[in-house]
Amino acid sequence: MYPPKFDYYRADSVQSALDLIKEHDGKFLAGGHSLIPVMNLRLADPGTLIDIGRIPNIKGIDKHGNAVNIGALTTHTMVAASGELPTAVSEAASMIGDPQVRNRGTLGGNVAHADPASDMPTVLLALRAQFTIAGANGERIVDADDFFVDLFETALQEGELLVRVSVPVEGPHTGSAYAKLHNPASRYAMVGAAATVTINGGKFREVGVAVGGLTPKATRASAVEAALAGQDATAETIAAAAAAVADDLGDEVMGDIHASEAYRRQMAPVFVRRALETAVSRAS
Ligand SMILES: Cc1cc2nc3c(=O)[nH]c(=O)nc-3n(C[C@H](O)[C@H](O)[C@H](O)COP(=O)(O)OP(=O)(O)OC[C@H]3O[C@@H](n4cnc5c(N)ncnc54)[C@H](O)[C@@H]3O)c2cc1C
Numbered sequence: 001m002y003p004p005k006f007d008y009y010r011a012d013s014v015q016s017a018l019d020l021i022k023e024h025d026g027k028f029l030a031g032g033h034s035l036i037p038v039m040n041l042r043l044a045d046p047g048t049l050i051d052i053g054r055i056p057n058i059k060g061i062d063k064h065g066n067a068v069n070i071g072a073l074t075t076h077t078m079v080a081a082s083g084e085l086p087t088a089v090s091e092a093a094s095m096i097g098d099p100q101v102r103n104r105g106t107l108g109g110n111v112a113h114a115d116p117a118s119d120m121p122t123v124l125l126a127l128r129a130q131f132t133i134a135g136a137n138g139e140r141i142v143d144a145d146d147f148f149v150d151l152f153e154t155a156l157q158e159g160e161l162l163v164r165v166s167v168p169v170e171g172p173h174t175g176s177a178y179a180k181l182h183n184p185a186s187r188y189a190m191v192g193a194a195a196t197v198t199i200n201g202g203k204f205r206e207v208g209v210a211v212g213g214l215t216p217k218a219t220r221a222s223a224v225e226a227a228l229a230g231q232d233a234t235a236e237t238i239a240a241a242a243a244a245v246a247d248d249l250g251d252e253v254m255g256d257i258h259a260s261e262a263y264r265r266q267m268a269p270v271f272v273r274r275a276l277e278t279a280v281s282r283a284s
Pocket of ligand 1: 027028032096105111120156163188189
């Protein structure tokens, strides 16, 4: 399949990307592993592509104080191989697609596309990541809870470029994990669950839990978090809290030929429990 015709420009800096998109409209092209397929399927016809793939300073992972910054152009392979990120982030990246997808696809493209079956939105929501966005009026920072707006929709406004995502450094007594039921062909999440926990004196202190693949956008599992807060970190508490995810899903659970709505609802607490159990074992 071939995409519709498009004009092509290459940006060599964040500023030139912003200038080019303002001048020509169109869309940014990063790894192309979501945008080109939707163009091939004629679901998008942007007319102009601004290639941001070679902008030098927004690729890579570096630690600053209590945060680890991931440049928007950092590939899934780089995220998977990093020893500096919370375990759940690298774990989720290592489960994306296949080696070709992980070598070309970028963190920025993954979250900007906001496919409900993507892995990274779920993990970044659980970890309360922050998103730095560049636009005509400079930079602004958006919290994960506000970044993912709806199906394929984020807080990014027309002409804005995501430059980096920041996650907290994984401190002592803290562990995180990502567990997913994947589509056997594409490996996209049919159910994805991410958890980060801090345990002190045998009790849950800080907790972050999110699920993906179920609803139009990655969803914070607030009922699960509330059921864990201050409780003993035992298998019984985890199992009971994981069941509370049903309250977080509401009536918007999706179903398709790969997994029905009913099946996804059944699997959600199973994968939340698995992510929590692994996070707890890593925290200790
Ligand atoms: C066969 C296959 C299997 C896959 N399996 C999985 C999977 O298991 N899990 C998973 O999570 N994903 C999966 N993916 C998707 C993959 O992770 C994509 O690489 C990713 O979603 C998009 O990243 P990209 O760099 O390719 O973005 P692109 O395709 O280049 O861009 C996607 C969208 O984001 C916009 N964009 C890109 N970068 C920026 C930026 N910095 N600022 C603002 N807007 C931007 C573009 O304009 C476009 O609208 C799969 C893809 C394929 C083809």
